[in-house]
Amino acid sequence: MHRQSTGYLFVLPALLVLGLLIAYPVAYTGLLSVTDNQGNYVGVENFARILGARATPTAFVNTLWWVFGSIVFQVILGVLAAILLNQNFRGRAIVRSVTLIPWVVPGIVAATTWAWMLHTEFGIINYMLTAPGIVPEPVGWLTNGSTVLPVMIAINIWKMFPFVAIMVLAGLQSIPNDLYEAARIDGASFWEEVWYVMLPQVRPVIIAVTLLLVIWALNHITIIYAITRGGPANRTLITPIQIFRTAFESVQFNQAAALSVMFFAVAIVVVFVYIRTLASNAGEAR
C-alpha cells in the first residue's frame, strides 16, 4: 500500500498540469457548444448553424484531400528514402543528417521560403519551369484555385517525409541479418529483398507512423495558415483553420466550439484506432 501511494505522488504534478490544460478545456468546449454567448442552454442550435454554413462542407472535403494527399506521398517517399539511407555508401551519414533538416526547421520558415520560391513573377520555381519550356507561362501557384491546395500538400509532404524516413530507417536497421542471408541463399534480388524481407518487417512501424501522420496533418496548420489563411475563396480552408477563424476572426466562440466537438470526435476515433493498433503490434512482437 505504501508503494502505491508513493507512485501517485510522483505522477500527480504532471497529471494536474495536463488535467488543467487538457481535460478542463475539453469539458469546457462541450459546455460552450450547447450554450449561447450569455451561457444559456440552446441545445443543438450551434451545431445546426455551423453545419449550415457554406464553408463547412468545403472545409471537410479539403481536409480529406489534405490528410490523404499528404500521407500517401509522405509514406511512399519516406520509405523510399529509408531504403536508400539503409544502403552502405560513402557520405551516408551526411545524407542522413541533411534529410532530416526539412522536418526540424520551423513550419513558418518552411512556409515563407516556399511562398517566395513559388512567387508568380520572381519565384525560382516558375523560372525553372518556364526556362526549359516545361510550362509555357508562369503559374500563379498560390493564387490559382486549382493549384493552391496541391501546392500546400506538396510543401507538407516535403516537411514531413523525413520523419517517416527516420522511423522506417530505424525499423530497417533492427531487421536481423539472418533474414537477409536466408533470402540471399534463395537467390533473391535486391527488389525481392525489399518486397519480401524489408517491407513486411517494417510494416508495424509504417502503420504506427501513418496514424501519427493523420493526427499531425489535422494538427499542423501552420503552413496553410501562414501562406493563404484558407484562401483564395476557401480553396485551402481545412476544418482546424475554420475553427480558428470562426473563433478569432468572426468571434463566434460557441459555433467554433460546436465544430471543435465534431472535429474532436473524429480525432478521438483516429486516436483510438492508433492505440489499439499499437497494442496489437506490441502483442505480435512479443
Add this chain to the structure above:
Amino acid sequence: MSTVVSAPAQLKRTGLPMPLIIIGSLLLVFVCLFPFWWMGLSSIKTLRELYTIPPIWWPTMPTLDNYQKVLFESNIPRYFLNSVVVSVGSTVLALILAIFASYGFARFNFRGKPILQSFVLVGQLLPTAAIIVPLFITLRVLGLVNTYWGLILVYMILTLPLSVWMLTSYFKAIPVELEEAAIIDGASRIGVLFRITLPLSVPGLVSVLVYAFVTTWNEFIFALCFATDSSVKTLPIGLAEFSTEFNTDWGAVMAASMVMTLPIAILFLSMQRLFVGGMTAGATKG
C-alpha cells in the same frame, strides 16, 4: 555446414546499384537543401537583384543590408529574446514534471495506471485546434493572456506528454537491481532517482530536452492566439507579421528566416545522434 562458411564468398552482397544510390542521394540532398540555399542567397541580395527576371543565381554584390534591417530596425531581436525565455522555460518545466511522472510510471504499480498513461498519450495526440477556444478563455480568467507564463504553461500540452512517454521507456530499461541495492543501503526514493537513475539516463534526458526546445521554438498557432502583444510575441509570429509589415520585403523576410533557423539547425545537428536515438527508441518500444 561447410557451405555456410564459404557462403560470403559465393553470395553476392545485394543492394541498390551504385548509380541509383548516387542519383537518389543527389536528388534527396537537392530537394531537402535547395529551399535553404535559396533562402540564404535571397537574404544577401539587394532589392534590385531580388526582383529580376531571370533570377540571379549568384549575387554580384552580396549585401548585409537585409540582416541589418532585421537586427537593428525591427522587433525581431525582442521576439528572439521572448522565444528564448518561453522555450527554455517550458522545456525546463516539462522536463522536471516529466522526470517525476515517468519515474512513477516506470517504477510503481498503482490502481488506474494504464488509464492515466493513456490519458497522457491522448494528450499528445489531441487536435490543438479543438481546444484553442477554451484554453483562451481559461488563460483570460487566470490573467495569463499575453504573459510569458501563459505561453510556457500552454506549451506543456505539446511537450509534457511525449517527454513522459519517452522518459518512461528510458527509465524502464534501467535495471531495477541497481536501485534496490541503494535502497537497502538506506537511500530514499528521491535520492535513488537523482543519484542513480538520472545519471544513467543522460542520453534520454538530452533527447527530451532537444525535442521540447525544438517544438516550442517552432510553435505558431498557440503563440498567434495567446501572445498578441509585442512584449511577448515569439519569433514565428514576428516572421509572419514581417511579411506584411514591410509589404513583403522578401530579402528581409529571408534574413529573418535565417536568424530563426540557425539556432535550431545548430542545436539539432550537434545533438542529432542522441536525439534520433531517443525518438526512435521511444517510438519502437512504445
